[in-house]
Amino acid sequence: MSEGKPPAQQKGRFNPGGRAIRFYGVSKLFNAPTTGPISAVNAIDLDIPAHQFVAVVGPSGCGKSTLLRLADGLITPDQGEVTIGGHPPVPGPDIGLVFQNFRLIPWRSVADNVAFALQGQGLSQSEIGLRTAAHLEQVGLLRWGAHYPAQLSGGMRQRVALARALVGQPDVLLMDEPFASLDAQTRELMQEDLLALWERQRPTVLFVTHSVDEALLLADRVIVMSAGSILEDIRVDLPRPRRPEVARQTAEFSTLRGQIWTRIRDLVLSDPNSGFFGRDAL
Numbered sequence: 635m636s637e638g639k640p641p642a643q644q645k646g647r648f649n650p651g652g653r654a655i656r657f658y659g660v661s662k663l664f665n666a667p668t669t670g671p672i673s674a675v676n677a678i679d680l681d682i683p684a685h686q687f688v689a690v691v692g693p694s695g696c697g698k699s700t701l702l703r704l705a706d707g708l709i710t711p712d713q714g715e716v717t718i719g720g721h722p723p724v725p726g727p728d729i730g731l732v733f734q735n736f737r738l739i740p741w742r743s744v745a746d747n748v749a750f751a752l753q754g755q756g757l758s759q760s761e762i763g764l765r766t767a768a769h770l771e772q773v774g775l776l777r778w779g780a781h782y783p784a785q786l787s788g789g790m791r792q793r794v795a796l797a798r799a800l801v802g803q804p805d806v807l808l809m810d811e812p813f814a815s816l817d818a819q820t821r822e823l824m825q826e827d828l829l830a831l832w833e834r835q836r837p838t839v840l841f842v843t844h845s846v847d848e849a850l851l852l853a854d855r856v857i858v859m860s861a862g863s864i865l866e867d868i869r870v871d872l873p874r875p876r877r878p879e880v881a882r883q884t885a886e887f888s889t890l891r892g893q894i895w896t897r898i899r900d901l902v903l904s905d906p907n908s909g910f911f912g913r914d915a916l
């Protein structure tokens with residue numbers, strides 16, 4: 635425990651975490667040889683309080699993943715500042731990452747994939763074993779610990795990835811289309827699992843998805859992005875703890891779904907780069 639470290643690195647690892655994520659006037663440009671510079675994220679201000687679950691939706695290419703990568707500290711803004719708990723993000727165990735393609739290490743067992751996230755933190759092997767087992771149990775995979783990723787279904791692999799992201803008790807969980815490659819039934823079950831895990835640890839979550847339904851079922855707030863900017867910032871007041879099948883039946887869910895979907899549909903139909911451009915004119 636050294637002085638000057640961000641607060642989350644000083645706290646006891648099993649305390650419920652959660653730190654604010656803030657974007658202050660953040661812009662990110664990419665250089666593309668054919669089209670010239672692309673403004674992936676453009677002067678974004680976004681303040682996400684600790685423990686909040688925020689979903690980001692919007693058409694492909696609007697900057698959702700770039701926003702997420704700016705929050706994990708792996709890319710840096712060209713303008714503005716991103717902070718987590720008041721400090722620039724530092725990639726490491728305080729920031730849990732979950733991607734669509736799992737990113738498990740194929741030659742390590744399920745348990746070793748999860749335990750890997752705890753290496754280098756000065757924990758004893760028995761402590762690592764205990765924490766790994768506890769998190770595999772939380773995702774229902776304790777008895778699969780000795781198996782390898784290739785022996786698991788897609789849903790099980792994504793549960794391993796979730797356990798790996800959460801085993802370090804991160805304050806912040808960044809998820810980029812985590813359930814997009816799963817079948818519809820597995821996806822719904824994973825949404826339930828994620829809600830249960832989030833209720834237990836309450837990290838601050840930034841969750842990128844193409845699915846308006848998924849955003850509304852999971853999040854406290856839905857950000858709609860278009861062309862690198864925030865178009866709408868919508869509060870979701872569905873009760874917690876939230877049960878997707880109950881939330882789906884509410885009037886608030888269908889009203890918000892209609893509102894957000896109409897907005898995204900209009901964006902896609904009016905985008906000259908979209909395959910649906912001009913479809914209404916048919």
Ligand code: ADP
Pocket residue numbers: 664665666672673674692693694695696697698699700701
């Ligand atoms: P989304 O996640 O909403 O689909 P992205 O954040 O991935 O959007 O991309 C936003 C824009 O930035 C897109 O036009 C994309 O092609 C471009 N872009 C993203 N990453 C890079 C990169 N590494 N190099 C060049 N262009 C990029």
